Amino acid sequence: MADNPSISIAPESISLEALKEQRGKRLTQFPWWFLTMILIAIWAAYSIYTRENYRAAFEFIKAGLGVTIITSLISYGIALLLGLLAGLGRISGNVLFNNLATLYIELVRGIPMLVLIFFIALVGVPIAVDGMNSLGAWLNTLGLTALGGILTSFTNQAVAMNVRAIIALAITYGAFLAEIFRAGIQSIGRGQMEAARSLGMSYGQAMRHIILPQAIRNVLPALGNDFVAMVKDSSLVSVLAVRDITQVARLYAGSTFRFREAYITLSVLYLTMTVALSLVVQFVERRLRRHE
């Protein structure tokens, strides 16, 4: 009924004024912003199709689409796992687990994302590799050469920038997702956990079968929104010379000096992805609400 207010008005009561008012309402409530975006997309598609400069820019930049999409998807997958773990840690009664999770989240939230990406890729990964090498060397001295050999074989150069970018994005977003999971879990009433425990379920069983299914359902829209945000923030990995669409657009602009073509094409590509994903999120959200 909220979607269609005209239904509630009986036909004979529709006067000219009412019709005018309705039209005015329709005009003010129409999503003009969305129409504008569609028009921009059509104009961009038309330009790419008809104008040689734009087509060349698009052909060049679209080579980065695969990297952008794969980086976002894998990072998000890892971030979901990290976030779930850290979110469970935040509500855990275990002092160590709880403090580790809080430390992780506060560290990540206190550092700008760009700095964090530099830090993880250029400082964090080398430290981790050195650590694995020393551990491997120690295992070798113990005679565990099979495992030690694997650990010492890692070298810094072997970890590609693409992989470092994925690790950096995953660690950063894991902290954001952790807070979403925590909020979701805390939104479920205490009675649910009590009922599960009173049936003899362990804390873990109650979490898995009772709390998490409800919590995740509640936070699906928020998780979706963060995926959209991550697609946008994946542009930051271009600072590591990872050839995502932002990086290839920069390369194209730098070599041809066609800044306008490069950055208009780049922006439209991001907009297309984020608007499409937002529509998916909205659709999922609406379906969930219908089932309630």
Place this chain on the structure above:
Amino acid sequence: MSEMSENGDIIVIKNLHKHFGNVKALNGINLNVAQGKVVVVIGPSGSGKSTMLRCINFLETPTSGEIWVDGHLMTNHPKQLNAIRTEIGMVFQLFNLFPHLTALENVTLAQRVVRHRSIEEAKEIAMKQLRKVGIPEKADVYPMQLSGGQQQRVAIARALAMNPKIMLFDEPTSALDPEMIREVLDVMLDLAKEGMTMVVVSHEMGFARAAADRIILLDHGIIIEDTTPELLFTAPKHERTKLFLSQILHK
């Protein structure tokens, strides 16, 4: 441990204290419940009825004192606690059904993950229990689509499906509309007749008269009256008991 089982009492509470910060909810409860008996717990709000009930299955950890259930001392040791809790069914004031599962799934889940029963066996037992509480036709319905009385009956079926030795009821009808109280009390009455050990926090005096072997009156965290339903009305020991009875009977 052997002495506990010899006297035949399935629940033994010894000098139970429970404090919430500065609030002293329970101040030395001593209570023995023999197998097969129905004990109704009454008392003014804030007297500690629910807290005492929740201490029996350790949903609240006592501040001090001992609780023995079926010969086992209740502790916070996770494995032992989960094992003994499967023997204690609990029914809550607000039902606490799992909203993302159908009525049938509500009744089968714990059977499967805790009792490790097969799907077929769990379903069979669940349907038996749903028939017992009178709503087998609602098996595939989600809790949101059930009335309060139906939800509470599913909750009872869920607890019974674990084959508990004891059933705890925490004000099972106080969140229900008046016309639904009856259907829940009838199910509880049948259960009492079958010889289930029950501890029921409730002010339904009709149920107490019909089913209770003992009535316990709590006030300020201690038991001030422990008697039979008949004697409670005809020969109350305390002035406080008379006052409380007049309040709940003339409400």
